[in-house]
Amino acid sequence: MNKSYYILFFVFAVIVSCNETDKVGDTSLSNSKSTELHNINSSMSLDRFVEFVANKENQLTKNKEISDINFQLAFMPKEYLAYLELKNENYSKEQFAKTASHYEGMSYFNLRLHLLKGQGELLKYNLSSGQQYEARIKYMSFEMQKDVFLVQGNDTLLPGMFHFERIFEVAPYATVMLAFDNAKFNQEEEFTIVYNDKLFNKGFIKYNYKNNQLIDLPNITGV
Numbered sequence: 001m002n003k004s005y006y007i008l009f010f011v012f013a014v015i016v017s018c019n020e021t022d023k024v025g026d027t028s029l030s031n032s033k034s035t036e037l038h039n040i041n042s043s044m045s046l047d048r049f050v051e052f053v054a055n056k057e058n059q060l061t062k063n064k065e066i067s068d069i070n071f072q073l074a075f076m077p078k079e080y081l082a083y084l085e086l087k088n089e090n091y092s093k094e095q096f097a098k099t100a101s102h103y104e105g106m107s108y109f110n111l112r113l114h115l116l117k118g119q120g121e122l123l124k125y126n127l128s129s130g131q132q133y134e135a136r137i138k139y140m141s142f143e144m145q146k147d148v149f150l151v152q153g154n155d156t157l158l159p160g161m162f163h164f165e166r167i168f169e170v171a172p173y174a175t176v177m178l179a180f181d182n183a184k185f186n187q188e189e190e191f192t193i194v195y196n197d198k199l200f201n202k203g204f205i206k207y208n209y210k211n212n213q214l215i216d217l218p219n220i221t222g223v
Contacts, residue, residue: 042218042219043218043219043220043221044218044219044220044221045220045221045222046079046083046096046220046222046223048218049079049080049083049217049218049220050080050083052217052218053075053076053077053080053217059213060074060075060213061073061074061075062074062207064205064206064207065116066202066205067202068115068116068117068125069113069114069115069116069200069202070112070113070114070116071111071112071113071114071195071197071202071205072110072111072112072113072114073109073110073111073193073195073207074109074110074112075107075108075109075209075213075214076108076109076110077108077214077217078100078101078102078103078104078108079100079220081100081103081108082096082099082100082102082103085099086099093223096223097223105181105182105183106160106161106179106180106181106182107179107180107182107187107214108177108178108179109177109178109179109180109193110175110176110177110178111148111175111176111177111178111195112173112174112175112176113173113174113175113199113200114172114173115172115173119170119172120170120172121170121171121172122171122172122173122174123136123137123140123174123199125200126200136199137166139198139199140164140166140174140176140199141164141166144162144164144176144198144199145158145159145162145178146158147195147196147197147198148162148178148193148194148195148196149193149194150180150185150191150192150193150194151191151192151193151194152185152186152189152190152191152192153189155185157180157181157184157185159178159179159180160179160180160181160184161177161178161179162176162177162178162179163176163177163178164176165177187212187214187215188211188212188215189211190208190209190210190211191208191209192206192207192208192209193206193207193209194206194207195207
């Protein structure tokens with residue numbers, strides 16, 4: 001992982017927020033859409049694009065609440081990732097395009113587990129022993145990537161990139177960044193990302209993405 005990646009991960013971990021709530025047990029997500037989504041071929045400024053991606057009505061970010069924990073999965077287009085990486089710098093259009101190109105070929109997602117009630121570090125929540133805390137850290141660092149996968153038709157795809165950035169502070173959440181190789185699944189067709197939760201034994205958590213949802217995005221102007 002290069003330095004810019006770690007900076008990006010930290011920035012995203014700080015600013016990401018819960019945008020859409022989908023209670024487990026519901027049969028479908030909301031059908032509501034933002035004004036922009038009705039005209040996906042339109043152009044908009046980079047700032048407006050960032051708002052579009054984060055807008056809960058566009059359903060690029062999905063939340064599943066299971067009792068005391070929210071499981072959030074957020075899709076991050078390459079332009080959004082470039083914005084996060086460069087947002088505190090003065091950059092040119094060419095530099096922005098070059099930074100965005102670093103994220104081509106993969107579909108990036110941020111998976112965050114957030115404690116809804118209570119305080120303290122998420123990974124210390126409902127501990128039975130100190131050994132269990134260390135086991136949770138080990139799981140998120142080295143084993144959790146085996147329990148997140150993309151399902152499309154009869155095909156199952158594991159992440160091509162997976163990274164848990166440990167935060168050495170009391171925080172009611174834990175976050176990982178993952179990405180899937182675009183050459184190994186069809187972005188034009190519906191797919192589901194599944195997380196089999198073994199941290200808190202919540203079972204299989206599913207996030208469905210509709211046809212073309214990752215690629216039917218507005219064009220950006222004014223970078």
